[in-house]
Amino acid sequence: MHRVVIDTNVLVGGIIQKKGFPYRVVKAWEDDKLVLITSKFLINEVSKVLHYEKIQVRYNLKDEEIKQVLLNLMRYSIFIDDPPKLNVIKDDPADNNILAAAIEGKADYIISGDSHLLNLESYKGIRILTPKEFCEMAL
Numbered sequence: 210m211h212r213v214v215i216d217t218n219v220l221v222g223g224i225i226q227k228k229g230f231p232y233r234v235v236k237a238w239e240d241d242k243l244v245l246i247t248s249k250f251l252i253n254e255v256s257k258v259l260h261y262e263k264i265q266v267r268y269n270l271k272d273e274e275i276k277q278v279l280l281n282l283m284r285y286s287i288f289i290d291d292p293p294k295l296n297v298i299k300d301d302p303a304d305n306n307i308l309a310a311a312i313e314g315k316a317d318y319i320i321s322g323d324s325h326l327l328n329l330e331s332y333k334g335i336r337i338l339t340p341k342e343f344c345e346m347a348l
Contacts, residue, residue, distance in 0.1 A: 212318075216320060250292075298326070301323070304325045
């Protein structure tokens with residue numbers, strides 16, 4: 210089974226929109242077709258985005274639903290508490306947290322829509338793909 214880190218943009222998109230390639234990636238995790246690797250950084254980012262008022266209003270998200278999503282992310286993933294610090298991506302240093310979780314969790318793939326990550330194409334043997342590329346190749 211593929212071990213993946215799903216970047217915040219893909220994870221949130223798949224959770225709230227219930228359609229498209231991000232949703233297919235999230236659904237594959239929910240259906241136990243891949244192993245999700247998360248970290249404190251990723252879960253905090255997902256929490257921050259899901260708590261944006263405009264997101265809550267537009268997608269009718271309740272605090273209890275958000276809490277359940279976050280619990281599921283921690284409960285049903287490989288949780289990397291404190292990955293090593295990296296300095297690979299200079300233009301957006303926060304993206305280094307994604308790389309660090311992937312390395313520490315021995316991921317096969319990072320699934321992202323972020324150009325800073327996608328421009329790397331791979332890092333230390335970990336392929337970096339869009340949700341569409343991952344779905345077409347691995348699902």
